[in-house]
Amino acid sequence: xxxDDIGSFxxxxxxxxxxxxxxxxxxxxxxIVKRAFLMKAKFVELPNYPQFRDMVEMFLESIKDPxxxxxxxxxxKKFAKIPELEYVEKMKVESVRVCITGPFELYYREFGGKxxxxxxxxxxxxxxRFAENAARYENVKCxxxxxxxxxxxPELQPDKELxxxxxxxxxxxxxxxxxxxxxxxxxxxxxxxxxIGIESAKTPKNLEFIDAMELESSIKKLRIGxxxxxxxxxxxxxxxxxGVNAWNSEDLMLMxxxxxENPEKILNRIKRAYDxxxxxxxxxxxxxxxxxxxxxxxxxxxxxxxxKAIERFKEWII
Numbered sequence: 001x002x003x004d005d006i007g008s009f010x011x012x013x014x015x016x017x018x019x020x021x022x023x024x025x026x027x028x029x030x031x032i033v034k035r036a037f038l039m040k041a042k043f044v045e046l047p048n049y050p051q052f053r054d055m056v057e058m059f060l061e062s063i064k065d066p067x068x069x070x071x072x073x074x075x076x077k078k079f080a081k082i083p084e085l086e087y088v089e090k091m092k093v094e095s096v097r098v099c100i101t102g103p104f105e106l107y108y109r110e111f112g113g114k115x116x117x118x119x120x121x122x123x124x125x126x127x128x129r130f131a132e133n134a135a136r137y138e139n140v141k142c143x144x145x146x147x148x149x150x151x152x153x154p155e156l157q158p159d160k161e162l163x164x165x166x167x168x169x170x171x172x173x174x175x176x177x178x179x180x181x182x183x184x185x186x187x188x189x190x191x192x193x194x195x196i197g198i199e200s201a202k203t204p205k206n207l208e209f210i211d212a213m214e215l216e217s218s219i220k221k222l223r224i225g226x227x228x229x230x231x232x233x234x235x236x237x238x239x240x241x242x243g244v245n246a247w248n249s250e251d252l253m254l255m256x257x258x259x260x261e262n263p264e265k266i267l268n269r270i271k272r273a274y275d276x277x278x279x280x281x282x283x284x285x286x287x288x289x290x291x292x293x294x295x296x297x298x299x300x301x302x303x304x305x306x307x308k309a310i311e312r313f314k315e316w317i318i
Contacts, residue, residue, distance in 0.1 A: 001281055001282065001283070001284055001310070001313075001314075002045050002046050002142075002282065002283050002284070003043075003044055003045040003046065003283075003284055003285055003306065003307060003310050004044060004045065004046040004047070004048065004097050004142065004223070004283050004284075004285045005040060005044050005047055005048050005097070005285050005286055005289075005290070005303065006048060006099060006144070006146070006178060006229070006285065006286060006287075006288050006289040006290075007048035007049065007050070007051035007055075007097075007099035007144075007146075007289050008050075008051040008052070008055065008288075008289025008290060008291035009036050009040065009050045009051065009052065009289070009290055009291060009293075009296065009299060010290065010291060010292075010293045010294070010295055010296050010298075010299050011032070011052055011296075012032060012296065013295065015032065017052070017053060017054065020052055020053055021053070024083055025083065030087045030090075032050075032052075033049070033050050033052070033084045033087045033088065034087055034088065034090075034091055036050035036052075036296065037049060037050055037088050037091070037093070038091075039296065039300055040300075040303060041093065042300075043300065043303040043304050043306070043307040044285070044303055044307070045095070046095050046096075046097045046141055046142060046283075047095075047096070047097060048096075048097040048098065048099050048144075049082065049084040049085045049087075049088045049096060049097075049098060049099075050084060051084065051099055051289060051291070052084070052291070055099075055101045055105075055146060055289075056101055056105060056106060056109045058082075058101075059100065059101050059106060059126075059127070059130065060106060060109065060110070062075050062079050062080065063075045063106065063123070063126045065079075071122060072119070072122060073110075073119055073122040073123050073126065074122040074125055074126055075126045075129060075130075077129045077132070077133065080126065080129035080130045080132075080133050081130070081133050082098070082100075082130065082134065085098060085134055085137075085140075089137055089139075092139075093139060094139060095139055095141050096137065096139050096140050096141070097140075097141065097142045097143075097144065098131075098134040098140055098142070098143045098144065099143075099144045099146055099178070099289075100127055100130045100131055100134070100143060100144070100145055100146065101127070101145075101146050102127060102145040102146055102147035102150070102166075102177070103120060103121075103123040103124035103126070103127050103145075103166050104120070104147050104149065104150050104156060104158060104166065105146065105147050105148060105149050105150070106123045106126075106127070107119065107120050107123045108149050108153065108155075108156055112155060113153065113154075113155025113156050113157070115156075115158060115162070117162060120158075120162065120166065121165060121166065124165070124166040124167070124168075127145065128168070128169065131143045131145075131169065131171060131175070132171065135171045135172060135173055140173055141173055141174065142173055142174040142175075142176055142195075142283070143171065143173055143174070143175055143176070144175075144176035144177070144178050144197065144223075145167065145175065145176065145177045145178065145193070146177075146178045147177060147178065147179060147180075148178075148179075148180045149180075150179060150181075150184050151179055151180070151181035151182065151183035151184040151185075152180050152181045152183075158187075159187075160187040160190070163184070163187045163188060163191055164190060164191045164192075167188070167191045167192055167193050168192060169192045169193075170192065174194045174195055174282070175192065175193050175194045175195070176193070176194070176195040176196075176197050176223055176283065177193045177195070177196055177197060178197040178223070178288075179196065179197055179198060179199070180199055180288070181199075181206070182198050182206050182207075182209040182210055183209070185198070185209070185210060186214070188220075189214060189215075189218040189220060190218065193220070194220065194221060195220070195221045195222065195223050195282050195283060196210075196215070196220055196221075196222055196223070197222070197223035197224075197225075197283070198210060198222060198223070198224060198225065199225040199287040199288060200224055200225045200226070200269070200273065200287070201225045201226055201227050201228045201229075201266075201269055201286070201287045202225075202228045202229075202230055202233075202287055204269070204272070207224070207272075207273060207276055207277075210222070210276075210277070212276065212277050212278075212280060215277070215280050216280060220280075221280055221281070221282035221283075222277055222280050222281050222282060222283075223281075223282060223283035223284070223285070224270075224273045224277075224281055224283070224284050225284075225285070225286060225287035225288070226266055226269045226270050226273065226284045226285065226286075226306065226309070226310075227261055227266045227269075227285070227286045227287070227302055227305065227306045227309070228260075228261055228286070228287060228302075229286040229287040229288040229289065229290055229292075229302070230287075230288075230292070231253075231257070231290070231292060231293045231294070231298060231299070231302065232292055234256055234257060234260045234261055235247065235253055235256045235294075237256075237260050238252075238255070238256030238259055238260055239256075241259070247294070250294075250295055250297060250298065253294055253295070253298050254297065254298060254301050257298060257301045257302050257305065258301065258305065261302055261305055262305060263305050263306075263308035263309040263312060264309075265309075266305060266306055266308075266309035266310075267309040267312050267313055267316075270284065270309060270310065270313045271313065271316070274313070274317070284310065285306065286302060286303070286306060290302065290303075
């Protein structure tokens with residue numbers, strides 16, 4: 001059971017996404033990325049490169065650029081690179097996770113729910129090229145394809161055959177898919193995805209839709225969300241419980257995380273998931289990314305509490 005994170009992370013105070021867009025190739029941004037990665041690595045066993053930019057736009061920008069295309073929506077392989085990953089790799093770190101926005105999410109942002117297979121498969125090949133370039137680094141242990149709309153958006157209804165074509169990978173590292181809803185997981189069982197990620201900390205019932213025997217017979221593993229990533233919701237609950245406005249104080253926001261998402265609560269979720277799926281669980285971590293956290297310190301507190309829970313679970317399981 002490996003502790004990873006989905007990727008997105010708060011920017012430092014005074015820096016916004018517009019600044020990042022203008023300074024993507026600057027030394028200052030490179031240092032921001034490296035510092036954030038090292039912050040996460042204090043707690044996370046397999047940290048994702050810090051995903052500071054919009055998850056769709058950061059890939060669409062290259063995929064849609066006529067000067068970087070082999071075909072419509074097909075990025076040339078030499079341009080299918082993630083600057084943040086390249087910055088992290090300069091540090092020669094031990095382990096890295098890579099999150100790439102999936103072809104269905106990218107397609108949906110451009111075209112909506114009506115699927116033209118040839119265009120969708122160009123998106124899929126573009127995503128595959130990003131994955132292949134990332135996998136050339138030995139320390140990249142897992143590549144996750146992020147598909148938040150798959151299963152959540154009723155307009156997006158690809159069939160099983162198209163899903164299998166879209167995720168045609170043959171890489172040396174684990175290939176995860178990050179789903180926000182378990183509805184489509186059965187359509188992935190014959191794909192080349194290795195690990196199916198399910199958000200379940202905020203919505204525990206999601207785990208009840210997963211059949212452990214089906215997973216095992218399909219040689220699939222799970223990535224389980226064990227800590228909530230909706231920090232705005234966590235702080236709102238804390239405010240209601242104590243009649244305060246924690247938004248005005250970072251100390252109170254840290255107290256909110258410790259109250260609502262403490263290691264004991266997270267540990268109980270791990271135990272429940274383990275009771276249901278046992279060794280089928282390959283990865284655990286927060287439900288989703290942490291970009292919405294009000295500060296880097298608040299996001300790190302959630303990661304710290306998650307780490308403590310995982311350490312207690314490993315002691316308990318022995």
